[in-house]
Amino acid sequence: DGGITQSPKYLFRKEGQNVTLSCEQNLNHDAMYWYRQDPGQGLRLIYYSQIVNDFQKGDIAEGYSVSREKKESFPLTVTSAQKNPTAFYLCASSIRGGSEQFFGPGTRLTVL
C-alpha cells in the first residue's frame, strides 16, 4: 500500500522537552511538507523540502527544525523554543513542488 504515515497519532510531552514527529512516504515523491493546524486557522506551513538534503522555512518555522536525509523521510522536531506547541501536525508529500499534495493522518501533540 502506497501512502504517507505519521506516528504517533497522539503525543504528550512536558513543557520544555523537545519532541520529534515522524513522517514517512513510499510514494517516491520528491517534495515533502509540514503543516500546523489550529482550530479556525486552517493550515500553516512550517517547513518544506523539494529534494533530499534541502529544505526551506515556511510561514511559521520558529521553534521547529527538520531534516531530509532520505527521500522517504521528513521528521519534524518541535523544540522547547516553540511557545505554543499544542496543535495538530500534518505531513504531506507531492511528486514535485507545486503539484497536488497527499496528506498523512496527522499527529496531535499536547504539551502539558
Add this chain to the structure above:
Amino acid sequence: GEDVEQSLFLSVREGDSSVINCTYTDSSSTYLYWYKQEPGAGLQLLTYIFSNMDMKQDQRLTVLLNKKDKHLSLRIADTQTGDSAIYFCADEGAGNYGGSQGNLIFGKGTKLSVKP
C-alpha cells in the same frame, strides 16, 4: 501576499445541494484544489481543476471556476450526512516562498454540517 478566502461555516439539509465558495488572489494559478478533512484525520484530495477550464464534474461533485473574478466553487449534489467535514480550497501559488515554485496556499476551510 497571495491569499485564499472561504466562508467558515455552511449548514444544509440531507438531500439538498451544498455550494462552498472560495476566492483567491493569485492570477498565475495553474491548478486549484479541493480537499476534504474529516474530524481528527488528514486532508483527502477531492478534486482539482486546471485554470483553463470553467467547469469540472466528477460524480456528485461539480467545480466551477470564474478566472476573471478569481472565484472557485464546489457543489455537492444530494448532500449526505457522510459529507459533513471541513472543505479546503487550495491555490497553487507561484514563487511565494523565497522564489521557490508553487507551494499550495490553503484557505481556512469551510465546515459543512449536514442535518438529517
